[in-house]
Amino acid sequence: MSAAARAAAIQLIATKSPIATENRSSNVPQMFGANVFGADQMRARLSESAFRALRSCMEHGQELDPGLADQVATAMKEWAVERGATHFTHWFQPMTGSTAEKHDSFASLEGGKVIMEFSGRALVKGEPDASSFPSGGLRATFEARGYTAWDPTSPAFIRETRNGATLCVPTAFCSWTGEALDEKTPLLRSSEALHRAAVRLLRLLGDTKVTFVYPTLGCEQEYFLIDRSLYLLRPDLIATGRTLFGAKPPKGQELEDHYFGSIQPRVLAYMQEVELELWKLGVPVKTRHNEVAPSQYELAPIFERTTVAVDHNMICMEVLKHVALRHGFQCLLHEKPYQGINGSGKHNNWSLSTDTGENLLEPGKSPEENMRFMVMIAAIMRAVDLHADLLRVTIAHAGNDHRLGANEAPPAILSIYLGEQLTEIVDALIAGTARGGERKKDTMRLGVSVLPQLPRDATDRNRTSPFAFTGNKFEFRAVGSSQATAKPNTVLNTIVAESLAHIADEIERLQGAKGLEAAVNEVVVELFKKHKRILFNGNGYSAEWHLEAEKRGLPNLRNAVDAIGTFCAPKSIALFEKFGVLSAKEAESRMNIMFEAYSKAIAIEGQSALSLARTMILPAAQKWQLTVAQSLLLAKQAGMDVKIQERRLRDMAARIEGLVVAIDELTGVFEHAEQHAGSPHEHARVYRDRVVPAMAKLREVADVLETMVDDAEWPLPKYREILFMQ
Ligand code: ADP
Ligand code: MG
Numbered sequence: 001m002s003a004a005a006r007a008a009a010i011q012l013i014a015t016k017s018p019i020a021t022e023n024r025s026s027n028v029p030q031m032f033g034a035n036v037f038g039a040d041q042m043r044a045r046l047s048e049s050a051f052r053a054l055r056s057c058m059e060h061g062q063e064l065d066p067g068l069a070d071q072v073a074t075a076m077k078e079w080a081v082e083r084g085a086t087h088f089t090h091w092f093q094p095m096t097g098s099t100a101e102k103h104d105s106f107a108s109l110e111g112g113k114v115i116m117e118f119s120g121r122a123l124v125k126g127e128p129d130a131s132s133f134p135s136g137g138l139r140a141t142f143e144a145r146g147y148t149a150w151d152p153t154s155p156a157f158i159r160e161t162r163n164g165a166t167l168c169v170p171t172a173f174c175s176w177t178g179e180a181l182d183e184k185t186p187l188l189r190s191s192e193a194l195h196r197a198a199v200r201l202l203r204l205l206g207d208t209k210v211t212f213v214y215p216t217l218g219c220e221q222e223y224f225l226i227d228r229s230l231y232l233l234r235p236d237l238i239a240t241g242r243t244l245f246g247a248k249p250p251k252g253q254e255l256e257d258h259y260f261g262s263i264q265p266r267v268l269a270y271m272q273e274v275e276l277e278l279w280k281l282g283v284p285v286k287t288r289h290n291e292v293a294p295s296q297y298e299l300a301p302i303f304e305r306t307t308v309a310v311d312h313n314m315i316c317m318e319v320l321k322h323v324a325l326r327h328g329f330q331c332l333l334h335e336k337p338y339q340g341i342n343g344s345g346k347h348n349n350w351s352l353s354t355d356t357g358e359n360l361l362e363p364g365k366s367p368e369e370n371m372r373f374m375v376m377i378a379a380i381m382r383a384v385d386l387h388a389d390l391l392r393v394t395i396a397h398a399g400n401d402h403r404l405g406a407n408e409a410p411p412a413i414l415s416i417y418l419g420e421q422l423t424e425i426v427d428a429l430i431a432g433t434a435r436g437g438e439r440k441k442d443t444m445r446l447g448v449s450v451l452p453q454l455p456r457d458a459t460d461r462n463r464t465s466p467f468a469f470t471g472n473k474f475e476f477r478a479v480g481s482s483q484a485t486a487k488p489n490t491v492l493n494t495i496v497a498e499s500l501a502h503i504a505d506e507i508e509r510l511q512g513a514k515g516l517e518a519a520v521n522e523v524v525v526e527l528f529k530k531h532k533r534i535l536f537n538g539n540g541y542s543a544e545w546h547l548e549a550e551k552r553g554l555p556n557l558r559n560a561v562d563a564i565g566t567f568c569a570p571k572s573i574a575l576f577e578k579f580g581v582l583s584a585k586e587a588e589s590r591m592n593i594m595f596e597a598y599s600k601a602i603a604i605e606g607q608s609a610l611s612l613a614r615t616m617i618l619p620a621a622q623k624w625q626l627t628v629a630q631s632l633l634l635a636k637q638a639g640m641d642v643k644i645q646e647r648r649l650r651d652m653a654a655r656i657e658g659l660v661v662a663i664d665e666l667t668g669v670f671e672h673a674e675q676h677a678g679s680p681h682e683h684a685r686v687y688r689d690r691v692v693p694a695m696a697k698l699r700e701v702a703d704v705l706e707t708m709v710d711d712a713e714w715p716l717p718k719y720r721e722i723l724f725m726q
Helices: 003-014 039-045 048-060 066-082 120-124 184-204 235-240 265-280 306-326 367-386 388-393 398-402 420-431 486-514 516-534 543-552 560-564 570-578 584-637 643-675 680-706 719-724
Strands: 085-092 100-105 107-110 113-116 146-150 157-161 164-175 213-227 285-290 296-301 329-332 346-354 467-469 474-476
Touching: 039 048, 039 066, 048 066, 066 085, 066 120, 066 164, 085 146, 100 164, 120 146, 164 184, 184 213, 184 306, 184 346, 184 486, 213 306, 213 486, 235 584, 265 285, 265 296, 265 306, 265 329, 296 306, 306 329, 306 486, 346 486, 367 388, 367 420, 367 486, 367 516, 388 486, 388 560, 388 570, 398 560, 398 584, 420 516, 486 516, 486 570, 560 584, 560 680, 570 584, 584 643, 584 680, 643 680
Parallel strands: 085 164
Antiparallel strands: 085 100, 107 113, 146 164, 157 164, 213 296, 213 329, 213 346, 285 296, 346 474, 467 474
């Protein structure tokens, strides 16, 4: 790699134009879900009774009986083979943050001939070798086998690639002893817990119709695109997903001209193909736009049931990456690819739906609906206040540390934004007054008063809040762009389930003596009083909020390592165990995996930084030093006065010395970190406290050198090129 390669890459970009998609169709309804084994395919290919049994399994996550499994497998295979599939895979989400798959062909031999076969057993259960997936100490190597089990709540789909197609069956991944080795299993367990707690509470509140409650999720996904010819010249991006060096460009995002700006033609062509692919896969993508930073974009789907939406977001990230290659781009999902430029997040829009088609976070029109709505708000306030630390863990990883609290993303302090009007109502209920604070005879009571219309427009949305009520859903905004959303949603479901159960207990305790309405009123008002400290409508980026939050006693877990360390607090383990979401052993293994993932991420970054600094940046700087020194020597011999230039050379030499010192320092702490024995937590702490600062120091001097060395000799594509050349 050389400066010449950089120049060649730039020349190549100049010749690139938008790539047309083959076999493009604009009939969205026809295309949508074409590659999904959905209700239409099932109805057409299964007997009426088999279809109904399967639908019921899919909707309520019940187990499938083996006879039915064979029928479903055969139907699924026939459909898949008609669509060109030769292979199938169980598709799962191990604790690596991404998905895993192992393909098997349908082919089997019968009498010397190949037939295409897919049995119910192969559909329902797979046995991948689990020993190479993280287990956080759950699984000793001698019992390395794990198994994947079909998750009928999420539909099977076909992934088409240039030379074939593969049937993907979403599955959960467990050890032989039944412990969850994936992100999906706890998510399913938490959805079940939430359903049970919600239905129980709705019954108490007088609802007789709802039989099923499920969380919903819409993930707004941010990402960066970089031209692939420049990407391939950045070993740091390749190894770590972010740039470890790079001086600030003359123009960054200060003109604020990118957000919602006109979409560049090559990028638009890419987005259109992404959408076609996703529609075929049944992912209901809806919105596309430019984001705040140069070459940053967003895609948002229509919300769906969480267990499906979580899978769809994984598919979405995969499709974003795969399609990028066809268009000569690399898609960067890292939270902070570029220093000094906004990073990427994923807004996790969360709500609760019922099988009667209602959104439980929709402010009501009738007094009964109001009561239900305020009960939900109280439950969520309680949940977030009691378990802010746990929610914080779910967004804790090395990449997100660059964003949280960095004036571009919500702070690491969890608080809830309810908006002014809803906060006023909460205040009025606490004070026992009508809205506006005056004490009237007819004070506001739940279940009696009709709530004022709550505004749903975007004007009063507070983008600085990590957890905001946006009209009929909560938006958890601190989730990282590269993250799988299973973990945040598992915790969200669990903590809300616990609060709903608590409220139900309290209402049951009080209603005998007081009657239902008074009991609900008392419970809700008590919760508002107790958990009001979690509400904050102001500027989450401000220094005052940090002070105020400290006064209120809200946890401020500033970095991933501190946050992860709280995952196994006794109250959290008790919560997970009570609702059957994670056992203590499972929780502990997850904590270890999170620490290990952190340490590994920083270790790879440290190694990458060292290698780039030693073999690319230092040689380029020394070469330039040599050129300048020789030039000055000759000029002096010819009798020129070059004092000022000499001063510049001395400055340059001093900085190169500084670079070498920083390289040595990082090498030293690195060796220390790698040899450091101790728990995964201690290990992660060493990486955070020693390696991260040493890397920052190295970057500082390298970035200054970038601004001094001859541009024609600089080996790494610069920010001004990466961010603006497409
Ligand atoms: P923005 O936050 O960019 O203003 P929108 O309000 O349009 O965006 O919606 C953001 C996301 O919230 C979309 O993915 C949308 O489908 C999702 N959403 C809307 N309603 C719900 C709901 N009831 N449950 C979960 N997600 C929802
Ligand atoms: Mg949003």
